Amino acid sequence: xxxxxxxxxxxxxxxSTNHRSxxxxxxxxxxxxxxxxxxxxxxxxxxxxxxxxxxLLIYIMVLGGNSIIIYVALTDPKLNSPLYFxxxxxxxxxxxxxxxxxxxxxxxLLTDILTISVLxxxxxxxxxxxxxxxxxxxxxxxxxxxYVAICNPLQYNSIMTRPVRLLLVxxxxxxxxxxxxxxxxxxxxxxxxxxxxVKHAWCDPSSVRxxxxxxxxxxxxxxxxFAMVSLVTTGVFILSSYILIGFSISRMVVAQRLKALxxxxxHLTVVSxxxxxxxxxxxxxxxxxxxxxxxxxxxxLYSALTPFLNPMIYSLRNKELRESIRRTLTDDSVLSLRSQxxxxxxxx
Numbered sequence: 001x002x003x004x005x006x007x008x009x010x011x012x013x014x015x016s017t018n019h020r021s022x023x024x025x026x027x028x029x030x031x032x033x034x035x036x037x038x039x040x041x042x043x044x045x046x047x048x049x050x051x052x053x054x055x056l057l058i059y060i061m062v063l064g065g066n067s068i069i070i071y072v073a074l075t076d077p078k079l080n081s082p083l084y085f086x087x088x089x090x091x092x093x094x095x096x097x098x099x100x101x102x103x104x105x106x107x108x109l110l111t112d113i114l115t116i117s118v119l120x121x122x123x124x125x126x127x128x129x130x131x132x133x134x135x136x137x138x139x140x141x142x143x144x145x146x147y148v149a150i151c152n153p154l155q156y157n158s159i160m161t162r163p164v165r166l167l168l169v170x171x172x173x174x175x176x177x178x179x180x181x182x183x184x185x186x187x188x189x190x191x192x193x194x195x196x197x198v199k200h201a202w203c204d205p206s207s208v209r210x211x212x213x214x215x216x217x218x219x220x221x222x223x224x225x226f227a228m229v230s231l232v233t234t235g236v237f238i239l240s241s242y243i244l245i246g247f248s249i250s251r252m253v254v255a256q257r258l259k260a261l262x263x264x265x266x267h268l269t270v271v272s273x274x275x276x277x278x279x280x281x282x283x284x285x286x287x288x289x290x291x292x293x294x295x296x297x298x299x300x301l302y303s304a305l306t307p308f309l310n311p312m313i314y315s316l317r318n319k320e321l322r323e324s325i326r327r328t329l330t331d332d333s334v335l336s337l338r339s340q341x342x343x344x345x346x347x348x
Contacts, residue, residue, distance in 0.1 A: 032191055032192050032193040032213075033118060033192040033193065033194075033196045033211070034117070034118060035115050035116060035117050035118060035121075035196065036115065036116050036117075036118065036121050036196050036197070036198050036203065036208070036211075037113055037114070037115055037196055037197045037198065038104070038108055038114040038115070038116060038198050038200070038201065038202065038203070039197050039198060039199045039200065040105065040108040040109070040114060040200075040201050040296070041108075041109070041201065041293055041296055041297065043293055048109045048110075049109075051109060051297070052106060052109040052110065055102060055105060055106055055109070055300070055304070056106060058102075058304045058308050059098060059102045059103075059106070059304065061308060062094065062095065062098050062102075062304060062307045062308050063095055063098075065308075065310075065311030065312065065315075066091035066092070066094050066095045066307065066310070066311050067091075067095070068311065068325055068328075069087060069088065069091045069311050069314065069315075069321070069325075070088050070091050070092060071328070072321070072324045072325055072328050073085070073087060073088040073091075074088065075328070076324045076327070076328070078320065078324060079320065079321065079324055082145050082160040082165050083142070083145055083146075083149075084321070085165050085169075086138060086141055086142045086145060086165070086168075086169070087142070087314060087321075089138055089169050089172075090135065090138045090139070090142070090310065091310065091311065093131055093134055093135045093138060094135065094306070094307030094310055095307070096127070096131055097128070097131040097132065097135060097303075097307060098303070098304055098307050100124055100127045100128045100131065100202075101124070101128060101201070101202045101300075101303055102303075102304060104116070104124070104202060105201050105202065105300060108201065116203065118192070121198070121203040121208065122184060122187065122188045122203065124202060124203045125184055125187065125202075125203040125204075125205055125208065126180055126181070126184040128202065128203075129176075129179075129180045129183065129184070129205070130176045130177055130179075130180040131176065132176075133175065133176040133179045133180060133230045134172055134173050134175070134176030135306070136230065136231075136234040136274070137171070137172035137173075137175045137176055137234060138169070138172045139234070139238065139267070139270065139271055139274065140172070140233075140234045140237045140238050140241075141168045141169065141171075141172055142267050143237065143238040143241040143242065143267065143271070144168070144237070144241055145160060146241065146245060146263060146264050146267060147241040147242075147244055147245055148160060149263065150245050150248055150249065150260050150263065150264070151244060151245065151248045175230075175233075176230075179226045179229055179230040180226075182222055182226060183205060183219075183222055183223050183226055184205075186218065186219055186222055187205060187208060187209060187212075187219060190209075190212040190213075190214060190216070190219070191212065191213045191214055192211050192212060192213065193213040194211065194213055195211055196211060197211075198211070200296060200299075201296050201299070201300050204299075205223065206223075235275070238271055242264070242268070245260070245264065248260075249261070262317075265317050266313055266314045266317040266318050269313050269317065270306070270309070270310055270313055270314075273305070273306065273309060273313075274306050277302050277305055277306065278302070280298075280302075281298055281299055281302045
C-alpha cells in the first residue's frame with residue numbers, strides 16, 4: 001500500500017505526447033480537460049503480455065486468498081477472537097484496494113490508449129489512497145490487539161469487546177478518510193486546461209498534479225503533511241506496541257516467550273514487508289537512474305505485493321487459521337463428492 005509514492009511528487013521524465021496531440025486537443029472544452037489518458041507502460045511491446053499474465057495471476061490469487069480468509073473467519077466458530085475480526089477487515093480492504101487499480105491496468109495492457117473520465121480519475125485516486133491508509137491503520141489496530149493479548153491477557157476479553165472492535169475498525173476507516181479527503185478535494189478543484197496524459201499506470205496524485213495549469217505549492221504542502229501524519233502516526237503506534245510487548249516478553253519464561261512470539265509473528269512479518277517495500281518504492285522514485293517504466297512496474301507490483309502476501313503469511317504462520325482453511329476445504333470437497341454421488345444414484 002504505497003502511501004509514500006501517492007503523496008510525494010515523483011520525478012518522471014517529461015514524455016513527448018505529439019502522437020496523441022489530437023486526442024489531447026479534443027479533451028479541451030469550456031471546462032478544460034474532460035478525460036485523462038493513462039500512459040501506463042507504453043514501451044513494453046511484447047512484454048506487455050507477460051506483465052498482463054503476472055498481474056492477472058496475482059489479482060486472482062489476491063481475491064481468492066483473501067476471500068477464503070474472510071469466509072473461514074465468518075463461518076468457523078473457532079475463529080471468533082478479535083484477531084480474526086481485524087484480519088477479516090484487512091482482507092476486505094486488500095481486495096477492494098487492488099480492485100481500484102489492477103483491472104484498469106489489465107485493460108491498459110491490452111489497449112493502445114486507456115482513457116478515464118475526470119470524475120472516475122479522482123474517485124480512483126481517492127479510494128486508492130484511502131484504502132492504503134486504512135490498511136495501515138488496521139495493521140496498527142492489530143498491533144494494539146496483540147499488545148492487549150500479551151501484556152494484559154486476563155483482561156483481554158473485557159477490553160476487546162465487540163463495541164470496542166467496531167469502534168477501532170471505524171476509527172481506521174475514518175483515519176483513512178481524514179488523511180485522503182483534503183488531498184483529493186484540492187486536486188479535484190484545480191484547473192486542468194492543457195495536457196491530459198497521466199504518466200502512470202493509474203491516477204496517481206503526483207502524476208495528475210503535473211497536469212495542473214496553476215501553482216501547486218499548496219498541493220505539495222498538504223500532500224506532504226497528510227503523508228507524514230498517516231505514515232508517522234501508524235508507524236509510531238505499531239513500534240510503541242511492539243516495544244511494550246518486548247518488555248513484557250522479557251519477563252516471561254521460555255515457553256511463554258515462544259507462545260507470545262508465535263502470536264505476533266504473522267502480524268510483525270506483514271508490517272515489516274509493508275514498510276520495507278514502501279521504503280524501496282520511495283527510494284526507487286528519487287534515487288538512481290531508473291527509467292519511468294521501471295518505476296511504474298515497481299509501483300504496480302508493490303500495489304499488489306502486500307495484498308498478495310497477507311493471506312499466505314497468515315495462513316503459513318497461524319496454526320488455527322491454517323487448520324480452519326483445511327477443514328473448510330475438506331468439508332466442501334466431501335459435500336461436493338456426496339452431492340455428485342447422489343446425482344449419479346438418482347440418474348441410475
